[in-house]
Amino acid sequence: MEQKSEPLLEVKDLELIFSSDFGDRTVTDHISFHVNAGETLGIVGESGCGKSVTSLAIMGLLARNGRVNAGSIVLRSRRKPEGKDLLRLTRRELDEVRGRDISMIFQDALASLNPVFSIGNQVVEAVCAHQTMDRREAAARAEELLRRVGLPDPEAAMRKYPFQLSGGMRQRVMIAMALAGKPELLIADEATTALDVTIQAQIMRMIRDIRREMQMSMLLITHDIGLIAEMSDRVIVMYAGQIVEEADVYELFRNPLHPYTRLLIAATPGMYDAPDRKLAAIPGTVPENYTDIIGCRFADRCPYVTTECVKPQENREFSPGHSARCHLAAQIPAADTGAGAAGQTQPTEGVFAARASHQGASAWRDS
Numbered sequence: 001m002e003q004k005s006e007p008l009l010e011v012k013d014l015e016l017i018f019s020s021d022f023g024d025r026t027v028t029d030h031i032s033f034h035v036n037a038g039e040t041l042g043i044v045g046e047s048g049c050g051k052s053v054t055s056l057a058i059m060g061l062l063a064r065n066g067r068v069n070a071g072s073i074v075l076r077s078r079r080k081p082e083g084k085d086l087l088r089l090t091r092r093e094l095d096e097v098r099g100r101d102i103s104m105i106f107q108d109a110l111a112s113l114n115p116v117f118s119i120g121n122q123v124v125e126a127v128c129a130h131q132t133m134d135r136r137e138a139a140a141r142a143e144e145l146l147r148r149v150g151l152p153d154p155e156a157a158m159r160k161y162p163f164q165l166s167g168g169m170r171q172r173v174m175i176a177m178a179l180a181g182k183p184e185l186l187i188a189d190e191a192t193t194a195l196d197v198t199i200q201a202q203i204m205r206m207i208r209d210i211r212r213e214m215q216m217s218m219l220l221i222t223h224d225i226g227l228i229a230e231m232s233d234r235v236i237v238m239y240a241g242q243i244v245e246e247a248d249v250y251e252l253f254r255n256p257l258h259p260y261t262r263l264l265i266a267a268t269p270g271m272y273d274a275p276d277r278k279l280a281a282i283p284g285t286v287p288e289n290y291t292d293i294i295g296c297r298f299a300d301r302c303p304y305v306t307t308e309c310v311k312p313q314e315n316r317e318f319s320p321g322h323s324a325r326c327h328l329a330a331q332i333p334a335a336d337t338g339a340g341a342a343g344q345t346q347p348t349e350g351v352f353a354a355r356a357s358h359q360g361a362s363a364w365r366d367s
């Protein structure tokens with residue numbers, strides 16, 4: 001059950017700036033969200049919306065030319081239940097947080113693993129980084145972790161090098177390393193995007209099961225709204241450096257309020273769609289210099305655009321826990337996806353099909 005106590009992670013008014021030869025650019029505009037203990041928060045949005053920079057800021061891993069200009073990132077871990085602002089930690093404190101309180105899995109396992117060390121070596125290293133144990137114990141724990149993430153022959157895999165494993169297996173190794181410190185929050189940023197669809201599904205399910213078993217919270221970052229439907233409890237939708245909608249996952253799919261969310265959902269294939277149904281990608285792209293836009297940043301792509309949209313749009317709460325940044329939000333009929341011209345139907349049933357089929361939709365609530 002979702003806990004009503006204070007959230008595990010609370011990001012408030014986060015403003016991230018990147019500098020370049022052309023000057024400073026604000027890439028996230030006062031982002032605020034939280035992750036409750038035990039839940040999965042999905043962050044969805046197209047490429048360049050600011051999903052990765054947000055998660056990198058949480059991990060203290062922003063690129064050199066990036067900085068946090070405003071805001072706070074408070075973590076209330078078991079080790080420090082009173083909470084601490086991750087932006088105010090010393091290097092050493094931050095090193096302790098990484099891996100032990102929060103771990104992150106990235107898209108590119110090959111880049112994250114060291115090519116010259118064996119798998120065993122690297123997983124053992126990850127185990128030893130977080131707890132004091134002798135090499136033999138650590139090796140046993142490493143093998144156990146590799147087995148848990150689904151490596152068929154963990155003992156043999158320990159002796160292999162990253163290039164000798166398939167992409168999916170490498171991804172599993174990276175997940176094992178991320179789990180080594182028994183983190184309370186796992187951040188998965190497009191963790192399976194590079195893999196083929198079947199393997200992607202297997203790995204996501206494995207992550208979902210382990211997350212439950214270890215009672216971890218998760219921040220799931222993806223541009224795949226289907227994955228969001230399958231994995232998350234709550235969702236934030238990002239567009240051009242802003243949060244444009246936030247809701248419980250069921251509420252979001254049944255009653256999307258922001259036109260951008262509607263179009264994202266409409267662009268997702270559903271189980272009951274005709275095989276020849278055309279996928280409606282959202283026409284246009286995320287504006288390059290979104291910082292300079294005063295009004296709604298989605299206006300130039302929005303099928304519902306009105307003259308009001310040139311004014312700044314605030315996030316408004318329409319029902320408890322459900323907010324959106326659009327003056328029209330409550331006025332557009334629920335069945336209207338904004339993609340009517342392309343013959344879209346609301347694919348709500350379809351997107352939840354995967355979730356329901358292997359778990360029973362209600363069981364998700366009780367984890």
Ligand SMILES: Nc1ncnc2c1ncn2[C@@H]1O[C@H](COP(=O)(O)OP(=O)(O)OP(=O)(O)O)[C@@H](O)[C@H]1O
Pocket residue numbers: 018019020027045046047048049050051052053054063065066223
């Ligand atoms: N090191 C950097 N220097 C300058 N700008 C950057 C840097 N890293 C990210 N940005 C900019 O910040 C914005 C947000 O990027 P981010 O990587 O967070 O997007 P994203 O939502 O994760 O996209 P994707 O789905 O492609 O991963 C983009 O406009 C990007 O160009």
Ligand SMILES: [Mg+2]
Pocket residue numbers: 051052053189190
């Ligand atoms: Mg990204």
